[in-house]
Amino acid sequence: MRVVLVEDLYLLREGLTHLLTAHGFEVVSAVETGPELLTAVQEHRPDVAIVDVRLPPTFTDEGLQAAHEARRRIPGLPVLVLSQHVEQLYARELLADGSGAIGYLLKDRVFNATQFVDALRRVAEGGTAMDPEVISKLVESNAHQEPLGTLTAREREVLELMAEGCSNAAVSHRLYISEGAVSKHIASVFGKLNLTNSNDTNRRVLAVLAYLNSANLD
Amino acid sequence: MFGRHLWAPLRGLVLFGLGLTAGPMLAAVGLGTLFGIQSLAQWYRDPLNVYRTLAGRWCGVDIPVPYQPPPPPPEPEPDGWYRYKNRLYLTPKKLSYERRWDWLVKDPATSRDILWMLINPVAGSVTALLPLTLVVVGATAPWYWPGHPGITVPVAAATALAGFGFGPVLLHLHGRWTCQLLASAADSGIRRALIRIGRGGLATWRLALTAGLAVTELAAALMHLLAMVPILLWAWPTVLVAGRQLTSWRRQQIQEWTGIRIDRPYLPEPVLPPPRPDGTYQIGRTLYRTPEMALRSLRYRQNARDLATWRDLLWLLLDPVVGVLLAAVPVLVTGYCFFGLIWSWAWASLLQLFVDFHTFESWPLLTRGVPVLGDYPIATAPLIGVVGTLTGSLLAIPLLRLHGLWSWLLLGPTKSALLGRRVDQLTETRMEARETLSSELRRIERDLHDGAQAQWVAMGMKLGAIEALIERDPAAAKTMVGTAREASAKALIELRHLIRGINPPVLAERGIADAIRGLALDSPLSVGLRIDLPGRPERPVESAAYFAVSELLTNVSKHAEAGRVHIDVRYTANQLRIALTDNGVGGADPAKGSGLRGVQRRLATFDGSLAVHSPLGGPTTVTLEIPCVLSS
Numbered sequence: 001m002r003v004v005l006v007e008d009l010y011l012l013r014e015g016l017t018h019l020l021t022a023h024g025f026e027v028v029s030a031v032e033t034g035p036e037l038l039t040a041v042q043e044h045r046p047d048v049a050i051v052d053v054r055l056p057p058t059f060t061d062e063g064l065q066a067a068h069e070a071r072r073r074i075p076g077l078p079v080l081v082l083s084q085h086v087e088q089l090y091a092r093e094l095l096a097d098g099s100g101a102i103g104y105l106l107k108d109r110v111f112n113a114t115q116f117v118d119a120l121r122r123v124a125e126g127g128t129a130m131d132p133e134v135i136s137k138l139v140e141s142n143a144h145q146e147p148l149g150t151l152t153a154r155e156r157e158v159l160e161l162m163a164e165g166c167s168n169a170a171v172s173h174r175l176y177i178s179e180g181a182v183s184k185h186i187a188s189v190f191g192k193l194n195l196t197n198s199n200d201t202n203r204r205v206l207a208v209l210a211y212l213n214s215a216n217l218d
Numbered sequence: 219m220f221g222r223h224l225w226a227p228l229r230g231l232v233l234f235g236l237g238l239t240a241g242p243m244l245a246a247v248g249l250g251t252l253f254g255i256q257s258l259a260q261w262y263r264d265p266l267n268v269y270r271t272l273a274g275r276w277c278g279v280d281i282p283v284p285y286q287p288p289p290p291p292p293e294p295e296p297d298g299w300y301r302y303k304n305r306l307y308l309t310p311k312k313l314s315y316e317r318r319w320d321w322l323v324k325d326p327a328t329s330r331d332i333l334w335m336l337i338n339p340v341a342g343s344v345t346a347l348l349p350l351t352l353v354v355v356g357a358t359a360p361w362y363w364p365g366h367p368g369i370t371v372p373v374a375a376a377t378a379l380a381g382f383g384f385g386p387v388l389l390h391l392h393g394r395w396t397c398q399l400l401a402s403a404a405d406s407g408i409r410r411a412l413i414r415i416g417r418g419g420l421a422t423w424r425l426a427l428t429a430g431l432a433v434t435e436l437a438a439a440l441m442h443l444l445a446m447v448p449i450l451l452w453a454w455p456t457v458l459v460a461g462r463q464l465t466s467w468r469r470q471q472i473q474e475w476t477g478i479r480i481d482r483p484y485l486p487e488p489v490l491p492p493p494r495p496d497g498t499y500q501i502g503r504t505l506y507r508t509p510e511m512a513l514r515s516l517r518y519r520q521n522a523r524d525l526a527t528w529r530d531l532l533w534l535l536l537d538p539v540v541g542v543l544l545a546a547v548p549v550l551v552t553g554y555c556f557f558g559l560i561w562s563w564a565w566a567s568l569l570q571l572f573v574d575f576h577t578f579e580s581w582p583l584l585t586r587g588v589p590v591l592g593d594y595p596i597a598t599a600p601l602i603g604v605v606g607t608l609t610g611s612l613l614a615i616p617l618l619r620l621h622g623l624w625s626w627l628l629l630g631p632t633k634s635a636l637l638g639r640r641v642d643q644l645t646e647t648r649m650e651a652r653e654t655l656s657s658e659l660r661r662i663e664r665d666l667h668d669g670a671q672a673q674w675v676a677m678g679m680k681l682g683a684i685e686a687l688i689e690r691d692p693a694a695a696k697t698m699v700g701t702a703r704e705a706s707a708k709a710l711i712e713l714r715h716l717i718r719g720i721n722p723p724v725l726a727e728r729g730i731a732d733a734i735r736g737l738a739l740d741s742p743l744s745v746g747l748r749i750d751l752p753g754r755p756e757r758p759v760e761s762a763a764y765f766a767v768s769e770l771l772t773n774v775s776k777h778a779e780a781g782r783v784h785i786d787v788r789y790t791a792n793q794l795r796i797a798l799t800d801n802g803v804g805g806a807d808p809a810k811g812s813g814l815r816g817v818q819r820r821l822a823t824f825d826g827s828l829a830v831h832s833p834l835g836g837p838t839t840v841t842l843e844i845p846c847v848l849s850s
Contacts, residue, residue: 084714084717084723085718085723087724088739089732108707111703111707
């Protein structure tokens, strides 16, 4: 799998390159700034781009802007955004175009290499990987609103894991319940949220997040 | 079909008769206000409402009752007391009494009612009484002026018929006139003109009060001068305080009347210096044994040094002259022309209809009293009166303003006083800023010490243990590596929270607008946003505004029992203005909540302000304003 990487910290850039190579990825380009990212993705057409939020020269949200621009130029380009902190606002913006293939993770998720690589693969395949911190905040700030308030604790857990991008099997593994129980919970969540016909992993997460999006911005 | 025409003269008579109650009504309002009897001052509303209803029904004009609803019964404070301004009361009597006065006086309908009472007997009576007058004149003309029956009878009949025929139209005119004053109808040219006249009348009244207060001011000035005689000097502070109260009250009044803002010019209260080692206080070159004596002496010096003391005195001496001079022309002209020439002419004419009494002959206020007017026929009196009243009352508005400006000249702070005040204010805010900064630093140090630093120490210890174990017991070392990694993750989380508390990432990356959007998303409340910001304020201002909004949102979710908040962010007149409105229970008060006070203090560092409007029962609006410039 071919990866383009943009990260301004030398140590982290090198570390990520090693980590990815060790897990069988091919890092075709590792650059430092937003404009470089744009040329790199246009030149190499990678399977996934990993982007840091803060980049030189302004160290504001240049990486995020570059990611948006890259996806505008190459629609559906899978992008995994890494950040020192996670913000609902950014997560919503990233998900806004609805085409999936988006990840938004805290930088320290890299510590757990297998989970990180797993998330990266999911994004590259068109899935979604949201940081658990984003998800819990989303659910927390929407919890008082109907109909999310009607979800049972277990259903909410399942919903959170779904939003992180877990498949049914992964959810059943994480929650120590059978896959049948997971699909039953998911069906019940969809029922309560009025979501119909969403079998595919990527679309169901987007549907949930889009719903959460609309719920707080009435 | 003809019923309206037949009834019109009679209805006009009844309306006219009811309109005559304006005199007693005016007396009741005046007496009620003078003696503080609410029921008396308010009594007029019932008959006036009857008039509204009848005039509305008979004149074909809808005249709704315009009064604002009465204030709700007062609610006790949480501790069971009733609060009025800064006093507490056991019963709600005082509070509801004051609220009712407020309600009576502030209702715009009240002033229009009074204007109606003053001019309706003159202006409104004509249209109300004309139908009946025509009928009566027509019916009685053949007997009183026999003349030639061939001409007199048809003319008389036509006059009487005209009284019936034009009755409804005249009544409708009367209704329209009444509606202009007595209903809370939409704005119109006539209404605006009437309101302007009313304002002129009010200004005249205020000028009269200004002149009336001259006596008090003169007395205060003389007391002041007297107290400066050496043997009476002990009384000086008391006289000074009383004098300052008087001028402060007048400052406030002038601001209410003319909109000219006059700030308090006085130097701040003196602060006692720390005592010397022997327990005495040194003021100048004198030592005082007790702090009271020292403070007293300090006050003497301060007051004598304060330029405002002498400017106050000068104003108290001169204002009686200026006030009387300014008030004389409009007050005398308006008063005489209105009451002497119009008002009494109207009443005298009315009386003459019913009693055989030559009021004009024996009414000294009328034209007979004034030599020039005495040469003109009596009927010109109201005409001259109208012109005089209008001139006088319209002249009163600029003259009242002139008085305000003159007072501002002496009662306002001088440039150096303003500078001095600014220095005081800056010293205070600088101290607060220093305080906030140091407490912030202490907090950060403590958080680092207890949080991240502790985690790293633990991590170091674990790494040491791993080093020792790695050869001997690789399995145990491996588990320990896991825990060390967890510790590092925890340390990172701690650091992240800390950074968010110092400089929130979104604020740093995107600025105040998106940072507030982020706050809105994170809030458990449903937050509506309206952000209109063409650029970014300076960073410190942004940060202060962000933390203020964050604190206010937390406040709302904690105390207001609100479900919705609306945040309005805009930039107008070189100010960043953020308004938070919630649908909660209200009753927020910066004096009570330390949170609001804290926000106020922090904004003060930037010359910003925080205004809270929070009636009991809600909704609460908190508005913060910070002067700043935007960069794009």
